[in-house]
Amino acid sequence: MEDNASAPSGPAATGLTGAANAAAANAVTDDGRPGHLLGAADIRRIAASAGVSPTKKFGQNFVIDPGTVRKIVREAGVEASTHVMEVGPGLGSLTLAILETGATMTAVEIDPPLAERLPDTVAEFMPEATDRLTVVLHDALTIQPADVPQFADGEPFRLVANLPYNVATPIVLTLLERFENLDSFLVMVQKEVADRLAAAPGSKIYGTPSVKLAWYGTAERAGVIGRNVFWPAPNVDSALVRFRRFAPGAGYDPAERRDVFALIDAAFGQRRKTLHAALKKMVPAAAFEAAGIDPTRRGETLTIDEFVRLAHAVRTVAEAPANNAGPVAGTTAEGTAMESTVA
Template sequence: MTGPDATFRGQAEPLGPQEVRALAGELGIKPTKTLGQNFVHDANTVRKIVTVSGVGRDDTVIEVGPGLGSLTLPLLDAAGHVVAVEIDPVLAERLPRTVAERAPGLVDALTVVGADALAVSGADLVGPGVPSPTALVANLPYNVSVPVLLHMLAEVPTLRTALVMVQLEVADRLAAAPGSRVYGVPSVKAGFFGTVRRTGVVGRNVFWPVPNVESGLVRIDAHPEAPWDLGEAHRRRVFSVVDAAFAQRRKTLRAALSGWAGSGANAELALTEAGVDPKARGEQLTTADFVRIAEAAARLGIGPAHREP
């Protein structure tokens, strides 16, 4: 199971700068902004990511966007199995061969899923010989980092931890506390799945090509027994309340949720039932507060799910 620090078998060395460029040249790969491709080429950085993730031999790790395999190799060296989700068919085809060349003893521990991480389902990530995933560790594409993270957390309920590298500004938003200037939808939704904290800053020069921004590491530890883990329909209802509250974040919750609830009076009724001040604003509420609002609205028959289409 996941622990405070990962340990390595010593069977796989990360890719260095020259090896990353050589592989990219062999494949005719030119990193694109469209796919958010920035390949990590610093061995210390990828080892740090795996170490902070705490994955161990009993873990099955999902890696989104493995690219050339810079992070995949140390993940295989520490974890029991790695399921790599890669949208680029050229990279997806090359990755098993890279592992076979550099760490032949670990090649059977790799499963490559050629798919868009935003469209892949939890069922796509398991199969014969592949245990249920327990951890997500990834250098996420900047342009879709939050949607991919939330999609994976929702699709794979067996995840106990997630350690992702994202744009530093996004890391701050994900880990923000209520009342913070950057607290918003990503903060609340990530908090639905677990405890979120920022665990480090990554400089620009460890990437090729060098991005225009710094990156941050964010770790999410699943709630041991979230009292609101009641299934997909419940999560969607909670998230719809969050979206409505922050769509007009300067308005009071009574006003911001009036459209969602069907009227201002309905919104106030649901808020009062949940023990939330109707004059408060969304940026002041915790994830648990939003869950109580959704649950109260459901009990009272208030909200989109209870209105005629």
């Protein structure tokens, strides 16, 4: 998440007095259990003891309001039977709220001091939950299933996270690509990013992230989060995005993803150009005709279904015996798909 090092971080910035924070942290949960969550004073004490200061490099802004993290967990539908991945757990505010439900979780943290400190925080505030937490020191952008054997059984899991805002979109698209059993997520991101992820075709903010996310499932906005619940307070607004992946067999063919994403990248790489102009090196006229798509349209008007249909048409035209158009768009001459960007 983008941070603002010059933002005020005292009670005036949080909107909560020390007493109010303590009361919120020690409030009972919806099912009557006592709370064990972090308030502003706890966050600053833990950060000081760990020698940690929020850094812009990792997009760190720590949530200091127990009510906010409980809202995130509630909106995510986390319960005792849920297996959760959290990316960027930071000092543990959201981690404790997830564990409070009885869920089992794996926290992926890139910052070594934070990864080392997190188990101690859980042991201090929620000792009964220590055996349900696994901490993995890794960059979420490069993580592979082999790095988190906790998810190797193929059982569905959920992503619940306050994502670093500077890499939020690449993280969700990378995880969806690499973990087929990631069946849903509820993430907090910059408000403008949330708007783009959930945007509909034809809107000004509909773009590459919107249509690529639609390949995997359905996304929607799930609320706005104020700036005063963070330390340090960011200079951007935040929002929640809820996503549910298509059920197995109900989505698109994973083998076609690279070809489809190559078309998406090209179409939005020259956003104001027509499809004919933006895709002229990839899509022959016969493919537009076969797909039933007007080449004078712009990429921002196409649904994910239309991009998939166009990719099918390109392949069909290229494979026709009388066609001399060359290899399929997004592939090499040998037919091996080229990797497209995820963001």
